Amino acid sequence: MxxxxxxxxxxxxxxxxxxxxxxxxxxxxxxxxxxxxxxxxxxxxxxxxxxxxxxxxxxxxxxxxxxxxxxxxxxxxxxxxxxxxxxxxxxxxxxxxxxxxxxxxxxxxxxxxxxxxxxxxxxxxxxxxxxxxxxxxxxxxxxxxxxxxxxxxxxxxxxxxxxxxxxxxxxxxxxxxxxxxxxxxxxIDPAYFLLTGGLERWLYRIVRKHGGRQKGGWSFDIAHLHLKSGALSPLKRFAFDIREIVRRQPLPGYRLALDHELGRERLTFTPLPVDPFDAAMRRIGMAPVEKCG
Known part of the structure; x- marks a missing residue:
């Protein structure tokens, strides 16, 4: 009361x-x-x-x-x-x-x-x-x-x-x-809500914030990303999980890649071309249709 x-x-x-x-x-x-x-x-x-x-x-x-x-x-x-x-x-x-x-x-x-x-x-x-x-x-x-x-x-x-x-x-x-x-x-892309992992959800948000729709994309040092995540996992485990996300490519609207400069691992992300039909499906909460052929 x-x-x-x-x-x-x-x-x-x-x-x-x-x-x-x-x-x-x-x-x-x-x-x-x-x-x-x-x-x-x-x-x-x-x-x-x-x-x-x-x-x-x-x-x-x-x-x-x-x-x-x-x-x-x-x-x-x-x-x-x-x-x-x-x-x-x-x-x-x-x-x-x-x-x-x-x-x-x-x-x-x-x-x-x-x-x-x-x-x-x-x-x-x-x-x-x-x-x-x-x-x-x-x-x-x-x-x-x-x-x-x-x-x-x-x-x-x-x-x-x-x-x-x-x-x-x-x-x-x-x-x-x-x-x-x-x-x-x-x-943000409605497909964000379909992401099941905490790290990939966080990664989408930071990619969307910093990468936007810039043609050249953006990049982050993995150690810097680890610091900004606030995650409890050690850097080695965090880097492993990031590599797995890069392998699966789950983030809607972005292509992820890893490169190494001066011995340091960096995550790069660039926006994918926007398909009008897929964009419409995402706006109403539906996953894009898988295209064949």
Missing amino acids: RARRTFARAAEQLDLFVGVGGDIAARDAQDLMAWPFFSLAKSKRVKPIDFRMGAVSILVEATAEHGMATIWDADVLIWVASQIVEARDGGRPTSRLIAATPHEILAFTGRGTGKAGYERLRAALDRLQSTSIATSIRQCGARRRHRFSWINEWRERLDEDGRALGIEMIVPDWFYEGVLDRALVLT
Whole structure:
């Protein structure tokens, strides 16, 4: 009861924003794509991410009860960003207080909408709410850090039989302001949600962020990628996993390759030509048709 009153008091300061529906482009926040904010493992992680590079500092801390928010949990934030941007571009008011149904979020992110899918969504919301972040990104002054959780608060509305009617959540200022900035959001391929590995999901996001649609592509030193991933695996294992991803070529829209310069291994990525039919299929959440002959 106390938690309900606390949520109600916070919600009183905000207008309720209801999503615009599911048939919209998927958008991701560039800051979340470029830096290590999430666990890449499906197993519970409680060890913090303590990342520093130049003026950028990120500290991500988890609770023992729920563990750190994962890159699969970040799908909820992609849904939120997509809804806010779609509404903003359509001239509709938005808010940090967002209402949704579990079905809307699960369907948009390509998840099952049965009971198990709903339970996993609840667990994801708990991890997003309990994970604490402190970062210098978008703060004035190198010593200033903004501290927040991915979801400040959330609550579930139930019918008399205990069935979920909907979810209301409050996202933090740091995330909301970044999404409202047109320069800090990118569209992503809906096929991203079909990627099953945490590392390949993270790799797609960083490739999309840095590679974009540049004809010449981009490249990263493997050791640098390892640092930016925040992964717990040692560099040797990380490099092995990257080589396996290069062998399989699972990232939608990009061709990956490895080269060696001065004895250092680098990952290169270049955009693939866009097939209009495949692009249309991806926009409606279908994998591209395999072409024969």
